Every structure is written in structure tokens, then in C-alpha cells.
Amino acid sequence: MRDMELIAEGVRTGLAKATQTLGLGGEWPLALPLNAVVAAMYIALAAVSVGIVAAVPIILVLAERKVSAYFQDRLGPMRVGPWGLLVTLADGVKLLFKEDIIPPQGDRTLFRLAPYVVFASSFAAVVALPVFPSAILGNVSIGIFYIMAISSLGALGIMMAGWASNSKWSLFGAMRAAAQIVSYEIPLGLSILMIVMTTGTLNMQEIVQGQSDGIGDWLVFRHPFLFGAGLIYFISSIAEVNRTPFDLPEAESELVAGFHTEYSGIRFAYFFLAEYANMFIVTAILTTLFFGGWSSPLGGEALLPGAVWFIAKAAVIIFVMMWIRWTLPRVRVDQLMNLCWKYFLPISFVNILGTGVLLLLEGEGIGLKLGEAFIGVGAVSWVVVPVALVVTGLAAFSGGDAKPRAVRPLTPSSS
Amino acid sequence: MSSVIFYGFAFLAIVTALVVVTSRNVVHSAFALMVTLFCVAAFYVYLDADFLAAIQLIVYVGGILVLVLFGVMMTSGRLDMKLRADAGLIAPAVIVGLLLMGLLLYVARSDSAWKRQILVEDASQQAASHIAEQAKSHTELKAVRTTPVVRRFTASYSFSEAPDASARQMLSRHVEDTIRKTGLTRLYVTSVRSGRGSDRRIEVAVEKRRTTLMDPTRNLSAEELDAMTQALTSVIPGFVPESVQVVIAVEPVHMLLIEGVTDQAVSRLTEDMGLRVVEDEKGVVGLGDSVMMGEYLLPFEVTGLLLLVALIGAAVISRKGVVV
Amino acid sequence: MYAVLTRRNAIAILMGTELILNAANLNFVAFTRYIVGGVAGQMIAVFVIVLAAAEAAVALAIILTLYQEMNTISPDETQELKG
Numbered sequence: 001m002r003d004m005e006l007i008a009e010g011v012r013t014g015l016a017k018a019t020q021t022l023g024l025g026g027e028w029p030l031a032l033p034l035n036a037v038v039a040a041m042y043i044a045l046a047a048v049s050v051g052i053v054a055a056v057p058i059i060l061v062l063a064e065r066k067v068s069a070y071f072q073d074r075l076g077p078m079r080v081g082p083w084g085l086l087v088t089l090a091d092g093v094k095l096l097f098k099e100d101i102i103p104p105q106g107d108r109t110l111f112r113l114a115p116y117v118v119f120a121s122s123f124a125a126v127v128a129l130p131v132f133p134s135a136i137l138g139n140v141s142i143g144i145f146y147i148m149a150i151s152s153l154g155a156l157g158i159m160m161a162g163w164a165s166n167s168k169w170s171l172f173g174a175m176r177a178a179a180q181i182v183s184y185e186i187p188l189g190l191s192i193l194m195i196v197m198t199t200g201t202l203n204m205q206e207i208v209q210g211q212s213d214g215i216g217d218w219l220v221f222r223h224p225f226l227f228g229a230g231l232i233y234f235i236s237s238i239a240e241v242n243r244t245p246f247d248l249p250e251a252e253s254e255l256v257a258g259f260h261t262e263y264s265g266i267r268f269a270y271f272f273l274a275e276y277a278n279m280f281i282v283t284a285i286l287t288t289l290f291f292g293g294w295s296s297p298l299g300g301e302a303l304l305p306g307a308v309w310f311i312a313k314a315a316v317i318i319f320v321m322m323w324i325r326w327t328l329p330r331v332r333v334d335q336l337m338n339l340c341w342k343y344f345l346p347i348s349f350v351n352i353l354g355t356g357v358l359l360l361l362e363g364e365g366i367g368l369k370l371g372e373a374f375i376g377v378g379a380v381s382w383v384v385v386p387v388a389l390v391v392t393g394l395a396a397f398s399g400g401d402a403k404p405r406a407v408r409p410l411t412p413s414s415s
Numbered sequence: 416m417s418s419v420i421f422y423g424f425a426f427l428a429i430v431t432a433l434v435v436v437t438s439r440n441v442v443h444s445a446f447a448l449m450v451t452l453f454c455v456a457a458f459y460v461y462l463d464a465d466f467l468a469a470i471q472l473i474v475y476v477g478g479i480l481v482l483v484l485f486g487v488m489m490t491s492g493r494l495d496m497k498l499r500a501d502a503g504l505i506a507p508a509v510i511v512g513l514l515l516m517g518l519l520l521y522v523a524r525s526d527s528a529w530k531r532q533i534l535v536e537d538a539s540q541q542a543a544s545h546i547a548e549q550a551k552s553h554t555e556l557k558a559v560r561t562t563p564v565v566r567r568f569t570a571s572y573s574f575s576e577a578p579d580a581s582a583r584q585m586l587s588r589h590v591e592d593t594i595r596k597t598g599l600t601r602l603y604v605t606s607v608r609s610g611r612g613s614d615r616r617i618e619v620a621v622e623k624r625r626t627t628l629m630d631p632t633r634n635l636s637a638e639e640l641d642a643m644t645q646a647l648t649s650v651i652p653g654f655v656p657e658s659v660q661v662v663i664a665v666e667p668v669h670m671l672l673i674e675g676v677t678d679q680a681v682s683r684l685t686e687d688m689g690l691r692v693v694e695d696e697k698g699v700v701g702l703g704d705s706v707m708m709g710e711y712l713l714p715f716e717v718t719g720l721l722l723l724v725a726l727i728g729a730a731v732i733s734r735k736g737v738v739v
Numbered sequence: 740m741y742a743v744l745t746r747r748n749a750i751a752i753l754m755g756t757e758l759i760l761n762a763a764n765l766n767f768v769a770f771t772r773y774i775v776g777g778v779a780g781q782m783i784a785v786f787v788i789v790l791a792a793a794e795a796a797v798a799l800a801i802i803l804t805l806y807q808e809m810n811t812i813s814p815d816e817t818q819e820l821k822g
Contacts, residue, residue, distance in 0.1 A: 109443075110442070110443075110446060113446075142465050142466050142469050145466070145469040145473075146465075146469055148469070148473055149456075149468075149469040149472035149473045149476075149477070150472070151477075152472060152473055152476055152477020152478070153453075153472070153476060153477070155477060155481060156446075156449055156476065156477070156480060156481065156484070159481070159484050159488075160446060163442060163484075163488060171488065175485065175488065178481055178484070178485070179485075182477065182478065182481050185477070432758060435754055435755070435758060436751075436755060436758070441750060441751055444751055444754055445750075445754065448754050448757065448758070451758065451761070452757075452761065455761050455764075455765055458765055458768075459765075459768055462768050462769055464768050464784075467768060467784055467785060470785060470788060471788060474788050474789070474792050475757070475761075475788060475791070475792070478792055479757065479791065479792050479795045479796075482795060482796060482799050483750060483753065483754060483757075483795065483799065485799075486750050486753075486799045486802060486803060487750055489803065489806075490750065490802070490803070490806045714782075714786060715786075718786050718789050718790065719789075721789075721790070721793060722789055722790075722792065722793045725793035725794070725796055725797050726793070726796060728797055728800070729796040729797045729799070729800035730800070732797070732800040732801060732804055733800040733803055733804055
């Protein structure tokens with residue numbers, strides 16, 4: 001709280017100077033009580049957060065429509081505004097005017113509360129994203145950990161929504177969603193652990209600063225274990241935000257609309273906003289942790305200001321996410337859990353082991369700096385590890401003759 | 416202002432806890448528990464334990480509560496519980512609760528161990544004693560002492576031409592090797608900073624590993640400083656000697672030991688005297704300074720093992736068809 | 740405390756236990772903040788959280804199995820030990 005008071009002091013004096021030069025009288029800002037200034041600052045912070053969480057989905061919804069259209073060889077929304085740009089606005093207006101149905105047998109309090117919980121979790125996470133190199137809305141010393149914590153709250157909001165809707169489909173959707181989110185938090189957390197091991201800090205800004213020496217310094221390219229971690233993080237984060245191929249909870253063709261079946265109008269809009277905002281948050285974290293955040297490929301802040309790089313990278317990753325959505329079919333729930341527990345988890349453990357070994361051997365400076373010779377353990381591992389993987393794979397999968405498994409007869413046999 | 420928010424959280428925590436224990440609908444209880452746990456996390460933040468707050472949110476709210484909700488939703492969560500059915504047990508429960516609370520308040524009141532230590536940045540001895548004198552005039556503080564301590568020294572290497580990128584790593588390795596050779600194993604390199612742009616210095620800062628934040632053995636003694644100065648100003652392998660100059664700078668700070676009762680008293684003191692608090696007795700549990708990995712490594716491992724066993728046990732128990 | 744002794748839903752009892760553990764944790768951390776002498780209280784709190792998680796997982800597994808057997812989770816009706 002102390003820091004906020006100091007900043008508020010600065011704001012007050014700054015305001016005094018500004019009003020003085022503008023001729024509005026330079027005395028009254030100094031008389032404002034410090035508490036009020038602090039409160040106003042907090043409110044401004046919250047407003048900026050809400051602004052981001054509201055503005056980003058607007059752009060993303062439009063992007064999604066257009067991208068999906070082009071993938072499907074059609075044009076997408078063209079009539080609403082020039083080239084379809086006002087589509088989200090139209091959607092929003094439509095949702096606002098819909099009838100607000102609350103299921104009568106359902107739990108009214110929880111029903112009303114659920115969208116806000118989910119929205120609150122996205123909104124709280126936006127604060128800690130390091131978009132700008134010099135300033136960050138909330139430079140929490142436990143940066144990435146805080147974001148993980150806030151994402152867990154979203155899962156609870158979904159369960160609340162599912163339960164309160166008093167319908168089997170919602171409940172199942174909610175439980176599946178919660179199970180999915182909670183399960184995929186584990187490979188997510190382990191990948192983040194690798195990042196923290198390599199950079200030695202939980203602070204988002206410092207993680208980005210450790211990557212600002214050019215494209216070779218980006219954590220994803222430092223050694224194959226981190227590359228694997230980035231891949232696993234990317235896939236797990238698609239599962240976390242419930243997008244295809246992991247979008248069982250929404251499952252437009254299976255469970256009607258899953259946990260938000262019974263929601264209509266503005267309440268549905270909240271869920272919708274939260275989902276796209278979550279997508280942005282998760283992408284932003286991916287760029288921060290693995291792809292260098294606001295630093296450009298040429299090191300530091302060459303060519304374009306940091307914020308532009310950040311948004312550009314996030315946009316590319318979001319595009320890839322959308323690409324995947326409209327290309328791959330949905331995954332079954334048991335396949336989903338299988339993937340997480342039987343494949344991602346062991347792979348993550350191996351990754352952590354590998355990262356630990358490499359850190360021990362070379363210390364924190366592993367990575368290919370721009371223009372440096374191809375030396376060092378980190379570089380060598382790009383050759384060693386894939387070879388080791390191939391050899392292991394061959395050894396594991398070529399054991400013995402593969403007998404075809406006994407096929408169960410479709411009709412009961414007479415034996 | 417911040418106390419308004421704090422009281423808000425406190426009130427919310429108490430109310431939701433009451434909802435948890437008295438609500439007739441188990442699902443309402445579960446969600447009220449979520450809010451209570453969230454408020455407890457907020458309290459941890461107020462107590463300067465933000466790592467713990469994040470752990471609380473992730474493990475308790477995001478893990479245990481989800482499990483509990485699954486349990487509630489899979490068993491008949493719709494049963495309304497009769498509250499008055501077991502009236503005989505209510506009275507003892509309340510009495511025991513109140514007794515425990517009384518015990519707690521009693522312990523908290525006896526302020527025998529309520530000290531604060533803050534580290535104040537100041538250079539000179541006179542300034543420090545001046546501060547101590549002034550501090551005595553704040554009557555709610557029981558005792559104030561200052562001690563000059565040296566916590567860290569910085570070796571700054573200035574080059575005759577701009578150092579290249581690998582210089583930082585080599586220098587930090589060199590310092591670490593020197594530390595090992597002098598046998599002062601508790602020292603370690605905390606940071607290596609290079610100036611940006613045209614600044615041709617690289618600074619390596621060295622501190623002593625600590626067990627607690629205010630560990631008095633953490634101060635660097637004169638002999639250690641001498642030994643390190645001698646060792647570091649000798650030839651640095653890999654660098655041409657003329658192009659590098661080493662300057663060892665020592666940063667003394669003065670530690671103010673204050674025995675007082677409240678946070679406000681201490682912050683009023685530091686505000687009145689315009690002191691800058693460099694370090695405070697804040698609990699930072701986490702990866703930063705590896706208290707968890709250093710001192711508490713064994714319990715950490717054991718607990719991890721226990722958790723694994725519990726996980727396997729839970730999975731085994733809940734298989735269908737197993738009769739315990 | 741009240742919840743643990745009075746409620747008739749096993750899961751509600753579990754929730755009461757969690758509340759007790761949380762209260763204890765809060766005390767640990769609070770005392771660490773104000774007493775000079777390291778971060779022991781926070782470490783204890785971390786371990787308590789972990790152990791509470793383990794215990795909750797096992798307890799829920801037991802409760803769910805119980806539910807499958809006896810179709811109820813009220814502790815009164817599931818008493819098989821007389822006395």
C-alpha cells in the first residue's frame with residue numbers, strides 16, 4: 001500500500017502542475033485527500049482492465065468469424081458495416097435485447113452469480129500481463145503464479161453455472177469442463193515450472209527481460225526441452241479455454257450448449273466475453289513466457305515499440321488457435337483425459353528433467369544469441385535430444401511381433 | 416482506505432463462513448466456502464505472504480473446492496439438512512469454539528515477542544544515531560537501536576572498450592570460482608548488471624546466503640571483505656588485464672531494531688523521519704531466495720511423497736466394486 | 740468446529756474441517772508476520788495446505804465409496820459401530 005501512496009502523491013503534484021499550466025488553478029489538486037487519489041487510481045486501474053477485457057473480445061469475435069469463413073471458402077459477415085466490421089456490435093445489441101430467462105427450478109442466486117465469477121477471473125488476470133516494457137498495470141512479484149491462481153477461479157464459475165441451471169446437460173457439461181480445466185492445469189503448471197527454473201523468477205517483466213537479446217534468446221528456442229514445453233503449454237492452454245478440439249463443455253452438437261444452455265441475453269454475453277478474453281490472456285502468457293513478450297527478434301525493442309510486438313505475436317498465436325479450431329474435429333472426453341494424464345504428464349516430467357540437467361551443465365545463459373557461433377550445451381542438445389528420442393521411439397515400438405488383438409464378436413457367439 | 420477494504424474482506428469471510436456451517440443447502444455451503452477461502456487468500460496478501468496467497472488459491476480453491484463440489488454434485492446435493500435435529504451438540508460446539516478464540520486472543524495480547532526489524536538506508540554513523548535519538552521520542556515504541564551492517568558488496572569491472580555479451584557470464588563465473596577458492600562458501604552472486612548503451616561497466620553483486628531474512632550472521636565481516644577484495648583484484652582469466660579495472664564497493668546499511676506493537680507506529684516513524692525502508696521483515700516464501708529449497712527441502716520432499724501416496728490411495732479407494 | 744460436530748452431511752463435515760485448517764493457517768501466517776524470527780509460520784502454512792489437500796482427496800474418495808454402498812451420506816445413518 002505504501003507504494004500506491006507514493007504514486008498517488010506524484011499524481012497529485014503532477015495534476016497540480018498540469019492544472020496550473022492549463023490555467024485551471026493549481027492549488028486544489030494538492031488539497032485532495034491522499035486516500036481519495038489512491039481510490040481513484042484503483043478505480044482507473046480497474047476501468048482499464050475492464051476496457052481491455054471488453055475490447056479484446058470484440059476484435060476477436062470478428063476475427064473468428066472472418067477467419068473461419070476464409071477457411072471454409074466463404075466470405076463471412078459482409079453486410080454489417082464496411083467489410084463486416086460492426087458484426088460484434090450487432091451481436092452485442094442482439095444479446096442485450098433478448099429475454100432474460102431464469103430457470104424456475106434452478107438455484108437463482110447461483111445462477112445470477114456465475115457469469116460474474118467467470119468474468120471476474122478473466123478481468124483479474126489481465127492486470128498482470130506485461131504488454132509494455134516500461135510499465136505494467138500490476139507488476140506482481142509472483143506474476144505468473146498469480147495468473148495461474150486466478151484461472152482456477154474460472155473453473156469454479158463454470159461449475160456454478162452448470163449446477164444452477166438445473167438441467168442434466170448443463171451439469172454434465174460443467175463437470176466435464178471443470179475436470180478438463182483442472183486436469184490440464186498440471187501440464188500447464190509443469191511447463192511454467194520449467195520457465196521459472198530457467199529464468200529464476202516468477203516476475204513477468206523479468207522473464208521478458210531475460211529474453212530480450214534477440215530471437216535466439218526466446219525461451220522456446222533455447223533447447224528442445226523448452227520447445228517441447230512450449231508445445232505442451234500451447235495445447236494445454238487450448239484445453240484450458242475450452243476451444244476445439246477440446247470444447248466438449250460447449251459441444252454445440254452434443255450437449256446443446258453445455259453449461260451455458262440456460263443462459264440467454266446479457267448473461268450469455270458475459271460467458272462469451274470471458275471465453276475470448278481468456279483466449280487472449282492465455283495467448284499473452286504464451287508469448288510472454290516462451291516467445292519473448294515485448295522484445296523484437298532483433299533484440300530489445302528494435303524497429304517497433306514493445307507493445308506492438310507483443311500484440312503482433314499474440315495475434316499470430318490466436319490465429320493459429322483459430323486455424324486449429326476450424327481444422328480439427330472434436331476430441332472425446334476419454335481421449336482428452338488420456339492425452340493429459342498418460343501422455344502430457346510423463347512428457348512434462350521428462351522435459352523438467354532435461355531442463356534441470358541442462359541448467360546444471362551450463363547455467364542460465366543457455367541459448368543462441370544472435371550472431372554467436374553454434375556452441376554450447378544448449379545448442380548441442382538440439383542434435384542430441386531428437387536423436388535420443390528417435391532411438392527410444394524405435395526401441396520402444398519395435399519390440400516383438402505385433403499380434404492383432406482379439407476382436408470381440410458383434411453378435412453373441414454360441415460357444 | 417485500505418483498511419476499509421480489509422474490513423470488507425473480514426466481514427465477508429465471517430459471513431460466508433457462517434453460511435458454510437449453517438446453510439441448509441450443501442451446494443450453497445460449498446460455494447460459500449469458495450468465497451471464504453478467497454477471503455483468506457486476501458488476508459494472506461495483507462500479511463505480506465503473497466506466494467502463500469497464490470498457493471491457497473490454486474490448491475484450495477482450484478483444487479480442493481473443485482473436488483468437494485464434485486462430491487456434492489454426485490451425491491444427493493439436494494437433501495435439505497434439518498438443522499435442529501441434534502440440538503444437544505450445538506451448545507458444546509459453540510462453547511468450545513469460544514474458548515479456543517479466547518485462548519488465541521490471550522496469547523495475542525501478551526506482546527512479549529512483538530518486534531519489528533527494519534533496514535534503513537543510510538550511509539553514516541551519525542545519521543544513524545540521530546535517527547535512533549529521534550525515534551525514541553515516539554512513545555509507543557518501546558526500544559530503538561541501530562546497528563550498522565554490511566550485507567553486500569559490489570565488484571564493478573570497467574572495460575576500456577564495450578564488453579561483449581559473454582563477458583557477463585564469464586565475470587560471474589570468475590567471481591563464483593573466486594568465492595569457492597577463498598572458502599567462503601556462504602557467499603553467492605546475486606546479480607550481474609551491465610550498463611546499457613555506452614556504459615562500459617559490469618557490476619557483480621555478492622551477498623551471503625541467509626537462513627532467515629534478518630539473520631545476523633548474514634552480515635559480511637571485515638575479514639571476509641578483505642579476503643574477497645584481495646582475491647578479486649587479482650588477475651582475471653580470459654581478460655587482458657589492462658583493459659579491465661576492478662573496484663570493490665561496499666554498501667553499508669543501518670539496521671533499525673524497533674520494538675513496537677503496530678504497523679502504523681512503525682510506518683508513522685519512518686514517514687516522519689523520511690526514512691527509506693530497504694528491507695522489512697516480510698515473509699517471502701518462494702522460489703526467489705530459496706527458503707523452501709534450502710532449509711525446508713526435506714519436509715517439502717516428504718510432503719510431496721505423502722501427497723502422491725494419498726492420490727494413489729484415493730484413486731484405489733474410489734474404484735468401483737472395491738469394498739473397504 | 741460447529742460444522743464438524745453438528746452437521747449431518749459428511750461432505751459438510753469435510754468443509755468444516757477445511758475451515759478449521761484454514762483458520763489455523765491464518766494464525767500461523769499472522770504470527771509470522773509480527774514476530775521476528777524467520778518465515779517458519781508461512782512454511783508451516785504451506786505444508787498444512789498440502790496436507791489438507793491430500794486429506795480432502797482421500798476423504799472424498801471414502802465418502803463417495805460410502806455413498807455407492809449405502810446410498811446416503813448422513814453420518815447418523817451410516818453408523819455401523821454400536822455404542
